[in-house]
Amino acid sequence: MVNFRGSSHSKSSSIFSRRSSPLSIMLYVFILFAFSIFIFILYSKDILEDEEKKSPSISEMKPKSEQLPDDILWDAPFSYGLRPCVKPSARYKGAQGYDRYMTVRSNGGLNQMRAGIADMVAVAHIMNATLVIPQLDKRSFWQDTSIFSDIFDEIHFIMTLQTDVRIVKELPKELESAPRARKHFSSWSGVSYYEEMTQIWKDYQILHVAKSDSRLANNDLPLDVQRLRCRAFYHALRFSPAIENLGKKLVERLQSRSERYIALHLRYEKDMLSFTGCTHGLTEAESEELRVMRENTNHWKIKNINATEQRIGGLCPLTPKEVGIFLQALGYPPSTLIYIAAGEIYGGNAHLSELTYRFPNVVYKETLASKGELKGFSNHASQSAALDYIISIESDVFIPSHSGNMARAVEGHRRFLGHRKTVTPDRRGLVALFDMLESGVQKEGSSFSHLVRKLHKNRQGGPRQREGAPSGVKGRARSRLEEHFYQNPYPECICGSKITVRWT
Template identity: 75%
Template sequence: MVNHRGHHSKNLSTFRNRKSSFLSFTLYVIILFALSIFIFMLYSKDILDDEHNTPLLRVENSKHKQLLENQLWEAPSSHGLHPCVKPTSKYKAAPVLDRYMTVRCNGGLNQMRTGIADMVAVARIMNTTLVIPQLDKSSFWQDTSTFSDIFDEVHFIKSLQQDVRIVKELPKELASLPRARKHFTSWAGLSYYEEMMELWKDHQVIHVAKSDARLANNYLPLDIQRLRCRALYHALRFSPSIESLGKKLMERLRSRAKRYIALHLRYEKDMLSFTGCTYGLSDAESEELRVMREKTSHWKIKNINSTEQRISGLCPLTPMEVGIFLQALGFPRSTLIYIAAGEIYGGERRLLELTSRFPNIVFKEMLATQEELRTFSNHASQTAALDYIISVESDVFIPSHSGNMARAVEGHRRFLGHQKTITPDRKGLVELLDKLEAGLLEVSSFSSLVNQLHKNRFGAPRKRGAAPLGIKGRARSRLEESFYQNPYPECICKSETGMR
């Protein structure tokens, strides 16, 4: 009896324990289920919030990206300035006199172009008839092109007929007469050429052996300065064949991208040899450049310290340095870059240092057909004219060295409305590049410093730079900014009276 009751109590206790366990398990399941629903609801809300907010974030990011891109490409404000080359009311038509000036140009395309513009002004000052200049055929490029091969000769004569009388050739009866052969002094002023007019007493023809830098940058009459601009920007139009192909190449560039950079990569054999810059080159390449410099008689300086040249900012930037510079400025890898240059020293191997960072690079040989370029082959000045056209019309122009073309293109772009031109501060940039290479600068800090260094080097309007204080005479002229690099204020102004 006792045993039966004990057994029953034990069974009841077991039942109660099982019931309690079942209820605990059920409660646990319910709590877990409720928690799962709560988490799901919360997560769903986040998803819905994300779906609602993401398009807005994308729009904001897109706007920010577009703003940065516009800042990268947009030209500086011209502040209402415009070309002004019209003569003053005191300017008179050119007199017709029976005396002539023949000219032999020297240098590459842009050295000859600016020299011809100078000779137009000199002919005006000396009251002489200008014979169409002979172009340099003995420079580094050995180009046999004549004036009419490169320029529109008829347009040149006609557009300047109120300024200077220009003829295609010397009259036959004067061809055998003795000539006064002159090397006019460099950067000469008005009084010098007025003195040179004494030559007309004994000669009917003056032959000028060199045309480059024959006029001062400053302190010339306003009408003479504006005549130089009319000659360079209006009268010296390229030949129809060059203009036509240049336009086609630009259209093909625009079909590839909305915007493009024209990079004057002056990393060519003659420039490296002339400047004595051998940074990054092999011993064999350095020796080849030294021998070339030694053999070029009209290059006066033979022994050059390459390291000192580079530290002083006198070397053209290497393809690698240009690539790092463009990255630091913020240009994306996809940027279309037109290389306005001749053959790059070191070829594809050296160019790879740039294309590895910016692969979207083109040369004129990639834009034009072989048939289109056939007539230009072995005529470096004519192909340089194509580079000039494309560079002037580019969205951004960047020269790797301040040579004749770099200065001429910059000046032309200023004349046309201060189109964006980025002129690298090579001295400051080399210092930063060396610190970056040595691990003394982080990439982000390097980019910030590069942009700070170039914030005022985008081609904004400014008056032409003068020589340092205390410098006088011809030394002053050498140290002044070139008139053709920045023709402001004589040929760029706000006044409506000077427009033409």
């Protein structure tokens, strides 16, 4: 060891003791300089790599919309081999009712009337009555003057149900001035209630029903009665040829624009916001306008509503901004084609822009059809809503912003047709997440998207049995809080599997 060090030292001394030429000195300095540069670069690279591992880049810090596979975004849920089944049992007998007539005045918007008419078909069957083609509501918010044949295929309706109930276009001439019993049937009534009502025929030949909505219970009815309701709702109540033809054209135009499309029932309309008392995101002037409208609408019984409590309870329709955040969190790209199935959006572009800046590829009937094609539907809200219904049924994905009559009817129809994908927002859960965004506790991005998708994992329109009322609810309120029959006609009108299906 000592000898080695000694020899090295002596060599170095001899070298530096020599007189070196200027060229050799320059070469030595150049090599030393180059080696120093190499060491510096190598060391600096290690430092930069360590710093990059510690600190994410600016692009990584920005919230990203995770791109999900198409099958997750668009494919219908697994249906377990279930299929529509509406045929009557071997014991079923149709009603004749040749000398007993039931006239009906339907109430509400399009889908409230459709459900009510289907129920009246079943009631006429139970009471063994001849059903006169129902009168439609002309006094609702929309002031639509349409008659039955303007919206529905009247002949098809009569012929489809001819083995179930006798249906005529109008009362016989000799009975037009005959006395009639006027009845407002109790809501959510069962078969025994209507069997007792047959006592009316002892004194009257004509029974007039003042309202048609929610006259039958959702559950605990005979199988044949439930299947008759389905035959009436899904088969007999076909829209008029004019509506069906234009609806088909609009669906084809949507499909020519994009491989897939979402039908969004954006229930952000003046009547809905006023009725529910929901004002989140509105100006003071808009909120006051809605309050005045609610105050002046006589048949809306509740006048004073706490908007904050309504929203926290999940009772408000999602705002356009909230819908945009929701769709983005689900993973749909900005280029997604979205059809707005709704009437006039309250506040117009001022509110709608909060959706369209995230999803600019938004279309309506007015952008798909010409003015000439829509001319016959102007000032006829129910006929216009029927076009929205057709387009929503045929969409690849249906998403309602509120659980009203249209949303329930479309969801149930899509279940009946094979459980087509329907994403039903958990509004109560979403409000909590939206408030976290507004307060800064949560930011949009992958973690937020994960929370939203987890919340809606079992809200995709897959097979499940119709839900009953919440536990602890008793009396007539129980019937009112049950899931609507036309929102989910399983198990009576959907069958084919021996497995008890409970999935969503």
